[in-house]
Amino acid sequence: MPNSEFSGILLMDKPQGFTSHDVVAKLRGILRMRRIGHGGTLDPLATGVLPVFIGGATKAADFAAAQDKEYIAGFTLGFATDTQDTTGQTTEQSALRVRHGEAEAALARFLGEQEQVPPMYSAVKVNGQKLYDLARKGREVERPARPVTVHELELLSFDEDGQTGTLRCVVSKGTYVRTLIHDFGVSLGTFACMHSLRRTRSGTFPIESCVDFAAVERAAAENAVAGLLLPTDRLFESYPVTELTDEGAQRASRGAVVFPRMAAGMPETENALCRVYHSGRFLMLGQVRTLDMGGLGLFVYKRF
Template sequence: MTAPVRPPRQPRRALHGVLLLDKPRGWTSNDALQKAKGMLRAEKAGHTGTLDPLATGLLPLCFGAATKFSQVSLDADKTYRATLQLGQRSTTGDLEGELFDPRPVQVDADQLAAACARFVGEIDQLPPMHSALKKDGKALYEYARAGVEVERTPRRVTIHAIDIVAWDDAAHTLVIDVRCSKGTYIRTLAEDIGTALACGAHLAGLRRTASGPLRLDEALTLEQLQAMSEDERLSHLRPPEVLLADWPVVTLAADEAARLLAGMRRRVALPDAAQVRVHGPDGALLGSAHITAGQLIADRLLSPPEVAGLAAQRGAPLRPPDPIAAVTA
């Protein structure tokens, strides 16, 4: 019998930009990244912070030059919509674990608001055992699955706001929007709110709705991406500077841009700034920098091939950034 002929594998290519993905439930962040990377035939890709398999929502994916700025999105504040099931705890803090300790739920709107308000501001959270945080090179969830509990150090996080979206008194489910700093464990917050209400709680659903300036309502699902042609997929690839969208912009003349890309500091008549994004005269992103005592000092620069690649991609309908401030040096 003749073996079936497989179609030739499509070659990978250098792509530069950011794709906003709506990660499905049950997928790891890396699974979703690899699927999108394959559909775009991209050479280099990375994501900007892990979402648990049970969580859904915004997962910014970085390709090529954009991976140089993925840490910015990783460090950015996040917004989540969380569903809390009151009246019962879970061994993992969410639906993956076994439920235990059922208790009656007798709370009113004022008590719910007061319990949520207790956790707004800077707080210390004890990382859950069922998390990807590592100790001695091993993820905590690996210890937990082996029945071992290890000592953990509380971490200081900031919860900027908790807004109550809905409360179902009959089902004992509370839906909240949480805007918080990186590293905040929403399942731990759910358990803490349940403790504050004296009825226990666990996380029944989680959806990330924002990461820094990026929003879920502009994201695509894997199904939508799969149904598109190759050109349509490319049309949704945003330029790398969307990761830096709330940074001031410095625009350099061509000769100054070349010197900056060569690693030279540039003299600018601009105030000190901890972080700016730098563009050439044609609008192309050159990299990130800071300004100290009238000097523009590069932090992360694109390579000449990356700058050229981005210029070539501008033949495709890449979506431009929306800077909050632009100055010319």
């Protein structure tokens, strides 16, 4: 298969020290193609699941970034840094000792919907400027808190002697785990700093399904890269399936509304999204909308 025809999702196990952009850049070199993007930024310190989108699948990258993620994070109590992880400079210290039960109780308070202030060392923009650019110039600015959700939070271990521990969390888009750990330390009356982070799941994609650069290089040498790629519609498995008739597929190809009689399995809820197929081939995401004449119709939401 010529490289220009590659299209699909490549699940990478991002190595430590690489930015998400670094991973994309290296894959462009291995695969000799430009049309590659990632779905969900990971800091250089972090490792784990990084969905990479190739060819036509790049249009789906934003959907992956919006999905929930699972992480295993290591933390140390007693000090804080300007980056909220161990790559930064120490800014504060505390000699307070915390017991296991106290840590577990404090962690439980961070479950659910909440407001989180993003760290200065982040790609969040304030007044058109990325915060990490300002931070590198020694500037700190007011950052508006953003709504995030911590769906699951579990203390996996805590060493009272070393004041170190690990936690597992499932969080919504935009949640900074290092900020969660920083705030956790403050709630204990001390400080906390993240020393490791591994993303173990992105959406429905688990770490066990990921490959490393060596596997991609081997596949490229054997002209077997296509075998590593997941089809784009794997990203949308939670959405219902709608199968179009020939007439429905022709209308969809022109961007025209598809009527229910042409769309078997079309949801009956306004604004619902669905995976749309014709003769077993994935065409697009469709959205159900109310028609001016009344009733519901299926519209093109995103093609891939």
